[in-house]
Amino acid sequence: EAQVTQNPRYLITVTGKKLTVTCSQNMNHEYMSWYRQDPGLGLRQIYYSMNVEVTDKGDVPEGYKVSRKEKRNFPLILESPSPNQTSLYFCASSFSGQSTDTQYFGPGTRLTVL
Amino acid sequence: QKEVEQDPGPLSVPEGAIVSLNCTYSNSAFQYFMWYRQYSRKGPELLMYTYSSGNKEDGRFTAQVDKSSKYISLFIRDSQPSDSATYLCAMILSGNTGKLIFGQGTTLQVKP
Numbered sequence: 125e126a127q128v129t130q131n132p133r134y135l136i137t138v139t140g141k142k143l144t145v146t147c148s149q150n151m152n153h154e155y156m157s158w159y160r161q162d163p164g165l166g167l168r169q170i171y172y173s174m175n176v177e178v179t180d181k182g183d184v185p186e187g188y189k190v191s192r193k194e195k196r197n198f199p200l201i202l203e204s205p206s207p208n209q210t211s212l213y214f215c216a217s218s219f220s221g222q223s224t225d226t227q228y229f230g231p232g233t234r235l236t237v238l
Numbered sequence: 239q240k241e242v243e244q245d246p247g248p249l250s251v252p253e254g255a256i257v258s259l260n261c262t263y264s265n266s267a268f269q270y271f272m273w274y275r276q277y278s279r280k281g282p283e284l285l286m287y288t289y290s291s292g293n294k295e296d297g298r299f300t301a302q303v304d305k306s307s308k309y310i311s312l313f314i315r316d317s318q319p320s321d322s323a324t325y326l327c328a329m330i331l332s333g334n335t336g337k338l339i340f341g342q343g344t345t346l347q348v349k350p
Contacts, residue, residue: 157337166244167326
């Protein structure tokens with residue numbers, strides 16, 4: 125089954141404790157992206173990657189890091205999480221990142237930073 | 239001012255009703271317009287995709303784009319309880335950054 129998977133689905137952590145949220149897709153997509161979803165703000169892009177070793181900032185990159193060492197994986201790293209990073213996170217992928225490509229979203233990771 | 243405005247609702251309708259969901263936007267450079275449906279505890283899934291002004295129909299769903307007014311709509315005919323979800327409009331500029339700009343989402347409940 126073609127899908128985007130994320131782990132963990134739920135995470136509660138404390139301020140300053142480094143964490144990684146994994147994202148993997150099995151569709152051989154070149155483009156991958158991370159969004160966060162907050163009440164009243166909708167989904168906002170954090171980082172995106174056009175291909176292996178190519179990443180760029182989205183609208184809200186502060187406090188996040190990403191890496192793209194393999195085509196299928198695009199982990200989101202929070203080096204020192206803070207409470208304002210409490211949010212629902214979605215990974216997405218598409219064939220090439222062109223405007224006409226359909227983006228497929230993962231099931232989401234709900235993160236709480238205490 | 240947000241680039242894309244969408245009334246968050248909630249919107250509650252009886253089964254069988256016609257539902258109208260709307261978004262306005264400020265950037266006239268947006269070229270592509272989408273509607274995503276998001277069920278509780280799930281990721282968004284693409285429902286409709288349109289490029290130009292006009293209507294696009296897919297079963298019970300019709301997407302409408304009016305670029306002159308910077309206004310897009312999604313109509314759901316003969317609404318069903320299974321349509322209960324949050325509906326997100328999204329827009330994208332032409333090019334290859336892939337960045338979707340989302341509205342806040344409208345929560346819809348269809349009551350049996």
